[in-house]
Amino acid sequence: MIFLIIIGVLLFCLSIIIHEAGHFFTAKACGIRVDEFSIGMGPRLAHFHKGETDYSIRLLPIGGFCSMPGEDGQDEDGKPCTDPRAFCNKPKWQRFLVLVMGATMNIVLGLVLMAILLGQETxxxxxxxxxxxxxxxxxxxxxxxxxxxxxxxxxxxxxxxxxxxxxxxxxxxxxxxxxxxxxxxxxxxxxxxxxxxxxxxxxxxxxxxxxxxxxKNPLTLVQKTFSDTVSVVRQVWASLAGLVTGRFGLNDMTGPVGLVQVISQSASAGLQQSFLAAVNNIVYVIMIITVNLGIVNLLPIPALDGGKILFLLIEAIRRKPLNPKYAAIVESAFFALLLAFMAIVAVSDVMRITTGHGIGG
Structure with missing residues (x-):
């Protein structure tokens, strides 16, 4: 069972890695300097430096980041960024590609995982x-x-x-x-x-x-892979709508803490049939998570990729960037709210594991 949980955690980390890799390789292709490529958040556990980029692993497995100069239009001293390789000094279409490729790679990973699962069907x-x-x-x-x-x-x-x-x-x-x-x-x-x-x-x-x-044939496999992945995307949006309308509550959500329990339960259910069934259950859970990660990151919320895309669209309409000072304040505020929300979900996960009921459930 521990081995299966490790497989699930590694697959979850893969969904984070491939998201950040989407940003990283697109930035490199556009000539943008990448200062740090990190898996995880919080205190740094390990790192190494290669070329102009520092590669690191951090303590909290709740995401990652691809740090580029000029993301907020300023340099480290808070002055206008003049580096020609800075993110803010690249054409808008290149910045848009860098921002959107993280979520795109998550959805591509979801397609691959879906194809692997469907390929086993008769x-x-x-x-x-x-x-x-x-x-x-x-x-x-x-x-x-x-x-x-x-x-x-x-x-x-x-x-x-x-x-x-x-x-x-x-x-x-x-x-x-x-x-x-x-x-x-x-x-x-x-x-x-x-x-x-x-x-x-x-x-x-x-x-x-x-x-x-x-x-089952090659054509129906491709069709089914895309249609089922689209179905998962629709379920994500329907679930988000349910959160907004109050149909779902915190007890219906899970974070990194609850993810281990979900993987464990999926593995246990699968093991009643076979080891392969347990692995397939875990792969299906991770497929849903990676698609979730891609879709949620595109929401127009500051501190997420979608919020940065929103700022970029506003810049295109105004024909000048937002004031970096105010944009940074808005992003910091929403990032704090996001961290607080994730902390609440984590507490709810722990309560659900220990008492059977999360916050509000």
């Missing part, structure tokens, strides 16, 4: 019903074999992962379905599904239907 899962189990609630509601799910409670269904996600979020006592039947949309509202009681006492939807398989 066939893929569709969203078209093939048959029902006995006393099926869906069949009783009028849904038929051959119907293809297109929408559940307003959530569009394109893949089996969309289907699983939508059913997991739905109230099983009242679910609205849309299916495609012979090219026409047919609706079934307020359908009551069968349920089972989970270990936490909550009612969980019990699936009472089977879906048609999709033949």
């Amino acid at each position: 066939a893929f899962t569709s969203t078209t019903i093939s048959k029902f189990s006995s006393n099926s609630a869906l069949q009783s509601a009028g849904i038929q074999a051959g119907d293809r799910f297109t929408n559940i409670n307003g959530y569009k269904i394109h893949t089996d992962k969309d289907l699983t996600f939508a059913l997991a979020l739905a109230n099983p006592d009242s679910v609205n379905f849309q299916v495609n039947r012979n090219g026409k949309t047919v609706e079934f509202n307020n359908v009551k599904l069968k349920t089972v009681t989970g270990t936490n006492g909550k009612k969980l939807t019990q699936l009472d239907f089977y879906v048609q398989p999709i033949q």
